[in-house]
Amino acid sequence: MSITTKALYVIISVIVATIYGLALNGVVRKIYARVHGRFGPPVWQPFIDIIKTHGNNVAISHGIMYYLGPVFRLAGGLGTYLFIPVIFGSVVFSNFSLAGDLLLVMYFIFFGQLGMALGAGEGGHPYSPIGIARGLAQMTTFEVPFALSVIALAIQYNTLNITTIVAAQQGSILNWTLFTNPLAVVAAMISLLGMNMHSPFSIVLAPQEIPIGPPIEMNSSFLATLQTNRGLFGAAKLVLFMNLYFGGAAHANIFVALLIMILKTFIIYMFSVFVGAAYPRFRPEQSMRFFLKWPTLIGIASILFVAYF
Amino acid sequence: MDKKDMKNIEKEMKLANEGLSEKERTLFSDARPTPVRPLNKYVEKFLNWARAESLWILGYGTGCGAIELRPLMTSRYDMFRYGIAPRPSPRQSSVFIIGGYASLKTIKRIVRSYEQMQGPKFVIALGSCTINGGMYYDSYYTINRINYYIPVDIYVAGCMPRPESLIAGFNKLKENIKAGKCDGMNKYAKNFDWYKANQKKIIKDWNMPDYNW
Numbered sequence: 001m002s003i004t005t006k007a008l009y010v011i012i013s014v015i016v017a018t019i020y021g022l023a024l025n026g027v028v029r030k031i032y033a034r035v036h037g038r039f040g041p042p043v044w045q046p047f048i049d050i051i052k053t054h055g056n057n058v059a060i061s062h063g064i065m066y067y068l069g070p071v072f073r074l075a076g077g078l079g080t081y082l083f084i085p086v087i088f089g090s091v092v093f094s095n096f097s098l099a100g101d102l103l104l105v106m107y108f109i110f111f112g113q114l115g116m117a118l119g120a121g122e123g124g125h126p127y128s129p130i131g132i133a134r135g136l137a138q139m140t141t142f143e144v145p146f147a148l149s150v151i152a153l154a155i156q157y158n159t160l161n162i163t164t165i166v167a168a169q170q171g172s173i174l175n176w177t178l179f180t181n182p183l184a185v186v187a188a189m190i191s192l193l194g195m196n197m198h199s200p201f202s203i204v205l206a207p208q209e210i211p212i213g214p215p216i217e218m219n220s221s222f223l224a225t226l227q228t229n230r231g232l233f234g235a236a237k238l239v240l241f242m243n244l245y246f247g248g249a250a251h252a253n254i255f256v257a258l259l260i261m262i263l264k265t266f267i268i269y270m271f272s273v274f275v276g277a278a279y280p281r282f283r284p285e286q287s288m289r290f291f292l293k294w295p296t297l298i299g300i301a302s303i304l305f306v307a308y309f
Numbered sequence: 310m311d312k313k314d315m316k317n318i319e320k321e322m323k324l325a326n327e328g329l330s331e332k333e334r335t336l337f338s339d340a341r342p343t344p345v346r347p348l349n350k351y352v353e354k355f356l357n358w359a360r361a362e363s364l365w366i367l368g369y370g371t372g373c374g375a376i377e378l379r380p381l382m383t384s385r386y387d388m389f390r391y392g393i394a395p396r397p398s399p400r401q402s403s404v405f406i407i408g409g410y411a412s413l414k415t416i417k418r419i420v421r422s423y424e425q426m427q428g429p430k431f432v433i434a435l436g437s438c439t440i441n442g443g444m445y446y447d448s449y450y451t452i453n454r455i456n457y458y459i460p461v462d463i464y465v466a467g468c469m470p471r472p473e474s475l476i477a478g479f480n481k482l483k484e485n486i487k488a489g490k491c492d493g494m495n496k497y498a499k500n501f502d503w504y505k506a507n508q509k510k511i512i513k514d515w516n517m518p519d520y521n522w
Contacts, residue, residue: 040390041392212398
């Protein structure tokens with residue numbers, strides 16, 4: 001494949017994922033509103049918000065690192081997404097999947113947060129470092145069950161390549177990791193709750209106590225970049241989970257395959273949305289203790305299960 | 310015009326920041342706000358539509374009128390369906406609601422928050438107190454006319470105005486933004502000296518930079 005065709009495919013893939021991620025955010029806002037007994041904003045509200053924040057005619061910067069923070073965050077989102085094959089067997093949506101891409105993706109999930117930590121720190125607002133400290137601490141703890149679950153997968157499928165893992169789950173619904181290794185899925189889904197930062201684990205943004213934490217000083221285009229990344233990164237994480245645990249999306253017709261992808265990722269996301277709509281927020285130490293207790297034990301059990309049974 | 314004149318003009322354009330100590334002056338910007346030119350007519354029209362459909366209000370209740378914002382946000386009146394959402398930081402919000410009377414202590418924070426908002430920014434003044442002082446018209450500690458200190462786009466009269474009237478105010482604001490009539494930020498930048506003089510006349514303990522970037 002020529003480099004121009006590949007570039008074109010990657011651009012299509014990124015645009016589709018970003019639009020899907022933002023639309024998903026809009027739907028989720030609507031669902032939260034219905035839970036509260038409201039009508040809620042229109043589904044396309046996130047798009048209007050991004051246009052508006054990009055359209056601001058003044059943008060205050062606090063320095064070079066502040067400028068680079070959102071750039072790193074977007075690079076983290078793009079990096080995560082670009083190494084995940086979105087649709088199994090599709091040329092357009094295969095992205096840059098390669099041997100060992102799972103490790104690279106896990107690194108990129110952390111990368112954006114670190115870049116943002118440096119950038120937001122320069123903003124000078126006292127709430128940013130508090131949010132960053134909470135974010136990095138929580139991230140380190142929910143990475144533990146997720147990493148254990150990935151290790152279980154690596155032992156089970158004998159590979160760290162996402163495409164091979166998806167290929168091994170084809171054929172029947174009973175080949176999905178959900179049924180072949182349920183403990184790893186449970187550990188990973190609990191860590192997804194922390195990753196999505198919905199209610200019990202929303203200590204990083206915490207709108208009522210540390211007004212939205214790290215991005216508090218971000219304005220205009222800086223904020224718009226972060227919002228765009230939220231759509232893309234959110235979609236990337238869900239696609240990763242779909243690939244690893246729920247059999248990926250595979251169909252001869254690419255539009256049917258996209259529909260399968262949308263349906264599966266939507267259901268995966270609804271898990272954290274429903275938990276978020278029903279439970280109040282944890283305090284930082286509660287959240288960290290939570291991840292290091294049961295999910296970690298379940299993660300270890302999943303490795304033992306795969307290795308010895 | 311030679312170089313010396315240019316330097317003098319540049320020096321005059323800088324803000325004195327006299328309220329700050331020598332040491333603090335180095336920490337703050339001394340640049341003046343400048344009016345922003347509109348973009349291409351059609352681009353500006355499109356952006357104005359987006360600005361009108363996505364109003365982020367600064368969550369800062371300045372007076373008793375702020376109590377009306379709670380029913381507005383929750384399920385009874387649900388402002389979210391109009392694309393209006395609260396935002397915790399002035400950096401990210403585009404609408405400032407002056408919630409009723411502003412005391413001398415509050416006006417200082419109002420000015421600070423207003424200047425920190427990124428343009429284009431709009432102000433809704435809620436309640437009679439913001440128009441002529443209302444029931445506090447002869448109070449020694451209450452501002453009578455808020456538009457002496459910051460430019461106001463929409464007034465919502467009443468004591469208290471109900472959430473319905475606030476929604477009506479928001480809809481009027483949307484119409485005005487779409488028509489390109491809400492230019493408070495440029496008005497503030499053009500008449501900066503007048504606004505600053507008014508503010509300094511009443512705020513005696515001025516210990517902040519002349520413009521809070």
